[in-house]
Amino acid sequence: DTGVSQNPRHKITKRGQNVTFRCDPISEHNRLYWYRQTLGQGPEFLTYFQNEAQLEKSRLLSDRFSAERPKGSFSTLEIQRTEQGDSAMYLCASSPLNEQYFGPGTRLTVT
Amino acid sequence: EDQVTQSPEALRLQEGESSSLNCSYTVSGLRGLFWYRQDPGKGPEFLFTLYSAGEEKEKERLKATLTKKESFLHITAPKPEDSATYLCAVQAGTGANNLFFGTGTRLTVIP
Numbered sequence: 001d002t003g004v005s006q007n008p009r010h011k012i013t014k015r016g017q018n019v020t021f022r023c024d025p026i027s028e029h030n031r032l033y034w035y036r037q038t039l040g041q042g043p044e045f046l047t048y049f050q051n052e053a054q055l056e057k058s059r060l061l062s063d064r065f066s067a068e069r070p071k072g073s074f075s076t077l078e079i080q081r082t083e084q085g086d087s088a089m090y091l092c093a094s095s096p097l098n099e100q101y102f103g104p105g106t107r108l109t110v111t
Numbered sequence: 112e113d114q115v116t117q118s119p120e121a122l123r124l125q126e127g128e129s130s131s132l133n134c135s136y137t138v139s140g141l142r143g144l145f146w147y148r149q150d151p152g153k154g155p156e157f158l159f160t161l162y163s164a165g166e167e168k169e170k171e172r173l174k175a176t177l178t179k180k181e182s183f184l185h186i187t188a189p190k191p192e193d194s195a196t197y198l199c200a201v202q203a204g205t206g207a208n209n210l211f212f213g214t215g216t217r218l219t220v221i222p
Contacts, residue, residue, distance in 0.1 A: 042115075042214050042215055044212070099145070100145075100157070102154035
């Protein structure tokens, strides 16, 4: 399968714990995006990488959130000191230019 | 402020009953309008990109059109497997690469 992959698919954590998600983009895509989606809403943009450079960050990305894309390949999104409001589906997308192709998402539940 | 509004929120159709979904937008400098299909618990699946008013694209039973203020997704003779949430998104502004999504239309096609 040559699509975008995300791991884990589901994560349940207790409030205050740190979590990390991984995204493997389509191999020839140099652009990578993270979005967050809550029930009944469309995805909301979090951050954007072109190769290894993080070029855009949304106001939604608080200081507890950090993302990396070492060597311009896979990316990780870390949430520190999770809160119940962080419960959502975290989506990764990659793009060669304009069209963005999404992965299956990581569903985070904070208890 | 950029705004994307989709209507209706939900739509129930009999199999074979054609209809249209609407996406109206207010953005500064539209660079592209995107349609995605999303099944429950999965990431959005790319359908179409439209770049300029008057443009049309087709794929199987779906046809997307674009004007200066809105886009329509026409569904001809739908089948139960077309049941999904259809999301509209815009890419706007100079230099911005993220997609700004509407809240979607939840389509149910009844056999």
